[in-house]
Amino acid sequence: MNKKWYAQPYILWSILFVVVPLLLVVYFGFTTKTADGSMVFSLENFQKFFTPAYLEVFLRSLWYAFISTVVCLLLGYPAAMVLSNRNLKSQGTMVLLLVIPMWMNLLLRTYAWLTLLENEGLINQFLRFIHVLGEGESIQFLYHDGAVVFGMVYNFLPFMILPIYSVMTKLDQSVVEAAEDLGANWWHVFRRVRLPLSIPGVMSGITMVFVPAVTTFAISAILGGNKVTLLGNLIERQFGQMNNWNFGSAISLVLMVIILLSMGFMSSYEKENEGGGLL
């Protein structure tokens, strides 16, 4: 029996739900609707995208995703180190606590922050209760850039911690001992052994945070109100309110190219450094 047979359902699935939609996106992206409703080939959508107003959204999305990734890395790397410490007794519990929120819907988690952060939310009420804030005062947590970046960091932090944690726990302890044996103190061991050997995990983490951060629309919609528009919101609007599938597809294509380029860069880096990647 030809074993390739087992791949047939998967191939069918891929064609139906990956290849065809992709081709449709390409088709819509490179066409425009004429007055009589027919589609004609055109680069108009891309020309429209590369105008200052849309470029601003584009750069803002990249910038927020970049900041979120950096913050996730700065918070996640030490967290992964602590979690992977073999002397930590509650290691399993800690990792579980980290993973549990991921089982919940992203929208739900983000809405939960809404009730915490809004002007009449729990945090402001608490601050008033302990008289940090006066009567009727409140801190404006929501509906600006900070809230969106906060939401991204909160939602995507586990995706940074887990791959780094995974690589760190797999680190051969005898390599660390060898470094100590050769005179390396804690800092030297970290700088010359632990850090370089954890890079594959860092690379996975960066990809896994950056890609969803640059495409998100829910977080910016909920925590940013309508004040913060990102690429995701732009796309969503084209397909929703504006009913301009052609422009929406074109933006999606640009985004896809950016993501593919960054992932290609990451994976080429990983190959060069041939570490045990996570995925």
Add this chain to the structure above:
Amino acid sequence: MSNAILRLEGIRKSYGEEEVLKGIDLSIGRHEFLTLLGPSGCGKTTLLRIIGGFVAPSEGIVWYDGTNINKLPPYKRQLNTVFQKYALFPHMNVFGNVAFGLQIKKLPKATIAEKVKKILQLVGLSGFEDRDIESLSGGQQQRIAIARALVNEPQVLLLDEPLGALDLQLRKDMQLELKKIQTALGITFIYVTHDQEEALTMSDKVVVMNKGEIQQMGTPVDIYNEPKNRFVADFIGESNIIDGRMPADRRVVFLGKELECLDGGFAPDEAVDVVIRPEDIRVSTTEGIFPGVVTSVVFKGVHYEMMVQSDGFDWMVHSTLMEPVGTQVYLTLGPDDIHIMKKVAAHE
């Protein structure tokens, strides 16, 4: 011993209820090749890790050159280790691995390059500086691991079963090479192995360990010829071990015969273990002390290994002459072929 570079005093180590080292006292001389030999789980690797500083003893003191180094972390100890699975840095090339210790010490670049070159020459891998670790064979990785440790010019080198992963021929070559390096550099080697042949081939002093205790310490010749107890006799080489008793000094009774031997100092009629090496037994078809029948013959290269059943006991005999299965033979022993050992207490 004033010449000792390392001295272990009453070293004990417990993991929870389990005591893996039960009071080890040991002196290790300068320029000495000392082997810790024992079956797996005897505590030899734990002892090595205590010397290296990776495990803290529950009790006892490690003296290095007259200083208590119990509290000294591994990176401050003037020793280097060759790890069991080499533990080479996978993200560095050969040069990076070997130069690691020197770079930590912040030696000038030119000095480092020169030292690395020299040590690679010593281990027979000249010109391998830029090679990736993964591109090396097991034997080559082993040499790099040794070079990485030796380049720091330690006074003491710890080796944790360094040849365990190599095939037989390579292992034999490396044994000789390691011994050569040790003699040439004049540094102390503390070598952990479970391979008795390896221990006998390389060492100046062998420490036989079992269940967290030193069973016997001595030169390879002493250990082989005069095993102190049943365990050592059984572990080093092959032995016939028979229950016997000593009616008087220099007299021993076993398997229904009273024979002359060289040992004494036992209580009258004390129960003892009688140990006889298979190669010390002479086989004759005409006359001897123990009559028996050959039950199996295996050709071992240099000699034949025969099992001879005599009065319910199966003797293992090594002889260059073969007697076919079923032959009636007689086994003969001289007084110096019989080794008498105190019975090891029953609870052990």
